[in-house]
Amino acid sequence: MTRFRLLAALFTTLLVLAGCGESSDDRSDSSTSDETGAHTVDTTFGPVHTDAAPERVVVLLPAYADTVTALDADDTIVGIANFLPKGARATGPWQKTPFAPSVVELGDQFDPINPESIAALQPDLILAGALQAKDQATYDTLSAIAPTYVSQGKTHDADDWQATTRAIGALMWRDQKADAVIADVEKKLADTRxxxxxxxxxxxxxxxxxxxxxxxxxxxxxxxxxxxxxxxxxxxxxxxxxxxxxxxxxxxxxxxxxxxxxxxxxxxxxxxxxxxxxxxxxxxxxxxxxxxxxxxxxxxxxxxxxxxxxxxxxxxxx
Incomplete structure (x- = not known):
């Protein structure tokens, strides 16, 4: 890891002492379903779609892994970036179960992506943050392996959690589950307020x-x-x-x-x-x-x- 990336990693860790902007009624038009059943979502590098419910998912960002878990689809994860202290097996205390022992660690989230390691897992969906898919060329490399989702904004934390849940839910063909999850969390937020x-x-x-x-x-x-x-x-x-x-x-x-x-x-x-x-x-x-x-x-x-x-x-x- 270069000196720059070491400093970047340290700075990020120091700053994370770690959305809910629009309500469910303020839906964006970022996800659609056409007559063939393909689900399409807009991203900062253009639209991405899945032709069927993904069964093998590679996740390169913590919040996206959490979102897959919230959609009750963590059994589809086959590879994950090492973003928690205990690696890919580690889970946040809000997760019901740890990731399966078969889930492959794909290095540190601050390391350059390894397309060969990702391709070897034969994913049918890649969920990558702006840190990994930092430019069009990198995104094109990932997209050549499988449909690749990045944030709809220019950084991975530019989208509120509803937009992320709705987009990943659409790509994973779990639209109704995403809507239900959003409604439940929004109610808890409203009750707390x-x-x-x-x-x-x-x-x-x-x-x-x-x-x-x-x-x-x-x-x-x-x-x-x-x-x-x-x-x-x-x-x-x-x-x-x-x-x-x-x-x-x-x-x-x-x-x-x-x-x-x-x-x-x-x-x-x-x-x-x-x-x-x-x-x-x-x-x-x-x-x-x-x-x-x-x-x-x-x-x-x-x-x-x-x-x-x-x-x-x-x-x-x-």
Whole structure:
């Protein structure tokens, strides 16, 4: 792994201390079904379609694996990127069962894709993030192996979780299941918002600390739309490349709720001004594990109910 990718991987891990923008009635026209039964979805690199329900799926992004699980189709997964601490066998706490022992690990999500390894699995659908299908040439390479889905926006977290669920559901011929999953999660979001009117209009930030500076996670539509659905917005804090110096600690007072990574919470608590931050004084800090933090950064229909349950005790204190 090059120095650049090592830094990129570390930076991403530090920032993920991990949507719900439109309602079910605000459907986009990104997925269709024609008279032959082929299901078509628009992506940033053009339309992709499947002629039949996929039986062998390669997944290269955590949120997409979660979505397949939410659609009760995890038995179709034959290959997966190593994005969790224990590799392809690892699951988030919201997943009912681990992936099958036969599922093949396809390297680290920050590594360049290996088309030969993917092709050897004979997939009939590839779910790739913008990190893997970063340009048209790479996407064309993957598409030559099997129909390949990437986000409809330019980054994997540009789409809200409904759009992702609906698109993957269409490609996997599980449209009705996708609709049912979306309805269930939207109800839980609405119920949470109704139960906690005190959080309406409050704000949040994801924060970590590395090499003498605070790292503040940048805007991600998938995450923001999830939080907006319960009444929270991302605090508006001016940073330099997502970084704040220790002398700028007071800027963190803009957030009513801080999300931190449990494994790195100690480094924050060691900073002399951390205890004076408003959310810290108010006891409004939620610590997520690395796996939970990754899910919070790119939430899915599978992880959102779990994350809501984890956040609920903190919401009452806002």
């Amino acid at each position: 109704a139960a906690h009117p005190e959080i309406e209009g409050k704000s949040f930030l994801q924060v970590s600390f590395y090499q003498g500076s605070y790292l503040v996670a940048s805007s991600a539509r998938s995450q923001e739309s999830f939080m907006e659905a319960i009444g929270l917005t991302m605090a508006d804090v001016a940073t330099q490349n997502n970084s704040l110096s220790v002398e700028q600690t007071a800027k963190l007072d803009a957030a009513d709720l801080l999300i931190v990574q449990a494994e790195r919470k100690k480094s924050l608590e060691e900073q002399p001004n951390w205890s004076s931050v408003r959310a810290v004084r108010d006891g409004s800090v939620t610590a997520f594990s690395l796996v939970e933090a990754k899910a919070f950064r790119s939430p899915s229909a599978a992880s959102i109910p779990y994350l809501l349950d984890a956040l609920t005790p903190q919401l009452a204190s806002l």
